[in-house]
Amino acid sequence: MSEEISVSDLALEIETGGWVLDVREDHEFEDGHVPQAHHIPLGVVPDRYLEIPQGEKIFVICKSGRRSQVAADFLLGKGFDAVSVVGGTDGWIASGREVSFADSL
Numbered sequence: 001m002s003e004e005i006s007v008s009d010l011a012l013e014i015e016t017g018g019w020v021l022d023v024r025e026d027h028e029f030e031d032g033h034v035p036q037a038h039h040i041p042l043g044v045v046p047d048r049y050l051e052i053p054q055g056e057k058i059f060v061i062c063k064s065g066r067r068s069q070v071a072a073d074f075l076l077g078k079g080f081d082a083v084s085v086v087g088g089t090d091g092w093i094a095s096g097r098e099v100s101f102a103d104s105l
Contacts, residue, residue: 022089040052
């Protein structure tokens, strides 16, 4: 099972260039996401995981943390260094942090 981090820790990782993968559905992503997040819905991660950079830690986020755990576990199995963000985008928004509405990846 992959490691988990908080949204506060994610914010610190983003400041130093952390790579964020949002695995929510398209409409969820469009409704607001963590700035700099790259978007690949969970259902197509197995088909598109080679688009994710290897050799760096991947911070996987969803709405609350369940789907991100599934994706992070999948990526771990493929040799990635992936962690799940506890609380997800809901936690990010609740913390008052910036939200982006532009498309990524």
